[in-house]
Each structure stands twice: as C-alpha cells, then as structure tokens.
Amino acid sequence: AQKITQTQPGMFVQEKEAVTLDCTYDTSDPSYGLFWYKQPSSGEMIFLIYQGSYDQQNATEGRYSLNFQKARKSANLVISASQLGDSAMYFCAMREGARDDKIIFGKGTRLHILP
Amino acid sequence: DVKVTQSSRYLVKRTGEKVFLECVQDMDHENMFWYRQDPGLGLRLIYFSYDVKMKEKGDIPEGYSVSREKKERFSLILESASTNQTSMYLCASSLVRVIAYGYNEQFFGPGTRLTVL
Numbered sequence: 001a002q003k004i005t006q007t008q009p010g011m012f013v014q015e016k017e018a019v020t021l022d023c024t025y026d027t028s029d030p031s032y033g034l035f036w037y038k039q040p041s042s043g044e045m046i047f048l049i050y051q052g053s054y055d056q057q058n059a060t061e062g063r064y065s066l067n068f069q070k071a072r073k074s075a076n077l078v079i080s081a082s083q084l085g086d087s088a089m090y091f092c093a094m095r096e097g098a099r100d101d102k103i104i105f106g107k108g109t110r111l112h113i114l115p
Numbered sequence: 116d117v118k119v120t121q122s123s124r125y126l127v128k129r130t131g132e133k134v135f136l137e138c139v140q141d142m143d144h145e146n147m148f149w150y151r152q153d154p155g156l157g158l159r160l161i162y163f164s165y166d167v168k169m170k171e172k173g174d175i176p177e178g179y180s181v182s183r184e185k186k187e188r189f190s191l192i193l194e195s196a197s198t199n200q201t202s203m204y205l206c207a208s209s210l211v212r213v214i215a216y217g218y219n220e221q222f223f224g225p226g227t228r229l230t231v232l
Binding site: 047091 | 157205
C-alpha cells in the first residue's frame with residue numbers, strides 16, 4: 001500500500017486563485033512529520049513547509065499553509081493568491097518516527113497556473 | 116545557505132559503461148541521499164548514508180552502489196549501465212539522522228539527467 005497518495009496528477013488554476021493540492025498518508029507510527037516540496041522546471045527540489053504529528057496548529061509559511069486533518073490522515077497544501085511562478089511539480093512527503101534519514105515521497109502533482 | 120552540487124546536469128552513456136555520479140554538500144550534514152525520479156513514479160530512494168563509510172539500501176538499490184569516503188561527498192555508481200537506468204538522479208543532504216523535535220528538511224542538488232543508450 002502506498003504510504004503517501006497524491007490523487008491529482010495535474011491541475012490547472014487561474015492566476016490569483018487559491019489552490020489546494022491533496023495529500024493523504026498512511027502510518028501507524030504516532031510520531032511522524034509531513035513535508036511539501038516544490039520542483040520547478042529547473043529540477044531542483046525546494047522545501048516549502050513542514051507539519052509535525054503533534055503540532056497543535058496548522059503550519060503556515062507565507063502564501064503556503066498546510067491543512068492538517070489528523071483523523072482523516074490528510075495534509076493538503078494550500079497556496080493562496082497563486083502566481084505564474086507557482087507552476088511546478090509539488091511533492092508531499094512523510095517521515096515516520098524520529099528518524100530523518102528516510103523520507104517517503106508521493107508521486108507528485110503538476111500545477112499549471114494560467115495567466 | 117546549504118549548497119548541494121552534482122557533478123553533471125546532463126550525462127549520456129552507453130550500455131555497459133561504468134558511471135559515476137558525484138554529489139557534494141558544504142554544510143557538514145550527516146545524511147546524504149540518492150534518489151531516482153521517473154515520471155508518474157515520484158522520487159524513489161536508491162541509497163542513503165548517515166556517516167562516512169556508512170550506507171543503507173533504499174527502496175531500489177539493485178544495479179547501483181555508493182561510496183562515501185568523505186563526509187561532504189557521496190557518489191552513486193552504476194557498475195554496468197543499462198537503458199532502464201535512464202532517469203533523473205537527485206542527490207540530497209540533511210543535517211542529522213535522528214531528530215528529537217522539529218524537523219530538518221532535505222536539501223537537494225539540481226539533479227543529473229542520465230541517458231543510457
């Protein structure tokens with residue numbers, strides 16, 4: 001079974017609209033962490049945001065926020081006021097337990113922002 | 116800023132050649148990783164290393180080996196390249212192996228697009 005599921009292979013969104021990228025995860029470890037990375041066409045992966053399983057509040061970083069619903073095992077990325085530069089591949093990833101040496105990545109969602 | 120560099124952005128090799136992909140990080144990170152990225156499959160971990168001369172297999176180690184002789188350098192070796200190893204290879208590093216609280220993200224290099232003919 002997949003540990004990280006991103007159900008949207010591709011999305012098209014009008015510039016300035018908000019975007020929600022879906023991510024569901026599967027783990028039995030009570031301690032885990034969830035990451036979102038962005039990969040522009042240049043290829044380099046860029047860290048966006050992190051949510052720990054024990055964090056009480058949803059993580060936010062500028063225009064990025066993470067809609068963390070623990071009971072549903074979902075960790076959706078929300079991008080407010082999308083920009084053309086947000087066009088990229090987005091990956092959700094999970095760390096299980098305290099070991100940071102093995103992170104599982106989802107298959108990604110390609111986001112296209114339309115002018 | 117953490118910088119992770121990879122020796123080549125693009126590489127073309129022939130079937131059966133021995134291929135070396137080099138990765139260097141400049142922030143004294145303990146962990147280093149090699150991933151392979153294919154369309155529709157996301158990132159898959161090939162090998163990682165948490166210390167000099169230490170390595171662990173990831174999800175798809177077959178056909179690959181690694182070397183970490185110095186803390187800052189992690190090499191991926193394809194002993195005998197095959198066409199099914201045509202892919203994008205991403206190197207990453209992160210600070211520590213076990214974290215008590217919070218997180219340490221992985222920092223990625225720009226990737227090497229390898230084509231095996």
